Amino acid sequence: MTKQIYSAATLGLNHEMMDQDALQVIKKLQQNGFSGYVVGGGVRDLLLGKKPKDYDLVTDADPEKIRRIFGRNSMIIGRRFKIVHVYFERKNEDRSARIGKPSFARHILEVSTFRSNKVHEQALSEHGRILVDNNYGDMDEDAFRRDFTVNALYYDPIAEVVVDYHNGIQDIEKRLIRVIGNPYERYLEDPVRVLRAIRLSEKLGLAIDENTYINFRNVKHLLLNEPKGRLFEEMLKLLMSGNALSVVRELYELKIPRKVFPLLDKLFFNPTPDEFALKVLEKTDLRLAGNEDVSLIFILAGMMWPPIYKSWLQELEENPHPRQALMDAIARNKDPIFASGISQNLYSSIREVWMLQVDFDLPSFARLEHVPVHGRFRQAWHLFNLRNEFKQVDPQLFDWWNRFMVADETLRTELLVELGDIAPPEYKKKRKARKPKRRRTKHKPAATE
Structure with a gap:
């Protein structure tokens, strides 16, 4: 692992391209004596010429210190790995124009602390998956814990530099997804990386490194051990990726175990996928490609x-x-x-x-x-x-x-x-005819002699 530092300008980056709320968070962290970087998909997408959907921020401040810096506008969340949500109020221009008065929506930024690459045995499942991940470290360790090289780039918009530990810049130029470290071991830590690699590959138009892909077949069965809620969230990300149709086809080719995605399995993972459901994915992908709203x-x-x-x-x-x-x-x-x-x-x-x-x-x-x-x-x-x-x-x-x-x-x-x-008339249920009431006969008292 060789650390390389690039001038952001040589890569075509500058702080004006960033989300301004994210920039303010990094400024405030650095003003309080801590480091602050954009990491992961935000940097990757900017380098690929795409607009980031969100920005993940990292720092050497622990969650409690981050919370003290941002006060009431922040909250610590998470069990497996604690992160801090920092809140901003942002004007919703479309809604404001529609209702004729200012309308504001909450904008949430996630700030996490550098993770250590030392994981206690008690924090691992029997299959090697990391269950608890609240061991903090420095940026060198954090970079190794990232999943793919293109996601291990750290951008400091104040100093205008990009830090690269795993030749991520080179892989972006090659348009390649490559796992960091030993692929088999990294998938044991988190089998969901298999799904993430396929989704990112289709979404960003990147090829998957051969060594990264070969190991998919050796660990895909471990997805069955993942919590159902986590797999459902991955399915939703897949459906909203803008390339759901191609991702579903890739997963079918990979022969993902049947119970990983029960809904997709019934509709798509068979020789004759449902045409109606395929059309839903196709239309969703087209709307996302045209920057139109979609509804889950x-x-x-x-x-x-x-x-x-x-x-x-x-x-x-x-x-x-x-x-x-x-x-x-x-x-x-x-x-x-x-x-x-x-x-x-x-x-x-x-x-x-x-x-x-x-x-x-x-x-x-x-x-x-x-x-x-x-x-x-x-x-x-x-x-x-x-x-x-x-x-x-x-x-x-x-x-x-x-x-x-x-x-x-x-x-x-x-x-x-x-x-x-x-319009055909909607069926109206006929009322049953009521039986006529039985007339009660009055009994006359017997005549007395």
Whole structure:
């Protein structure tokens, strides 16, 4: 490991390219006598000419000292490895313009302390995974603990220098992902690095070093020992990466164990992946490529829609009431949904998106004014559009909805009249005829002689 220091200017970097809140954190750390650097993806993305999604900051100050510097605007979090969240208020320009008054959102920056490469045996699982990682060290040790060479670059925007311990600059020039140290040992420490390497490779267009890739097959089974919550978080990162389609295909080629991602396994990890779910990933990747907003609720609701739709059609054969039939179809699939890692909160939101499909398929005068203002309308509308592409929607009704969404009040009135001719009436349960009340006969008292 040879430490190299580069002038930021020679690499095309300067502090004006950085997030200004992150710059303020580093300034304040250094003003208080501590070091402060941007590390990891923030530096890597800047060098690759991409806009960083977030900035990870590191320092030689321990979490308690960081907390004292930033006071009430910070919080220590984490068990396996303590980090400090530093909070800023940032004006949301889009929302401010939309509501006509200033709107602010919380901006969170993560600040961590340099980690030591000395890990106690008690902190390791039986498989070699690091369970507790609160041993602090210096920058040299911290650099060895990073996963890939391109993520072990430290940028000081005050001194305008980049510190490189593992030829990360060279690998960025080669557009190569290479693990630091012995690949097999590093994967034992954290098997999720296998998933991270594939995701970064597809997201950034980098090749994976041969020695880094060969060892994937030797350790992929260890992913089954990872906490389900952590694997679910990795799946969400994969879906929101902007290259979900290609990552899923790479994971299928690698033959990831079936229970690592139960949801992806059912939909994609087989010779005939679900076309509807593939289309959801394709559309999400395209929106992210165009810097458009994407919704995790839509992604999950869309991916899981095919089995729900199949069950809905089956329920309709027995129950002609579409709304109740869809509720029953969702209930039938509830166990596998939760088994895939979906939380109760996510499930509730996804279910709302599904239930709104009844309102699109069977628009009623009573509910029509409430549908466009529903909190999940946007996600439900995107799902309705995708269903139309797969011939699940009446074309005439789909055309009516498109006209209704852009119509003014006068035209909407005309469309409501037209709706009566094209929308199938929703089934109304007939009331059972009441049996006539049995007339009670009054018993006359017996005549007395």
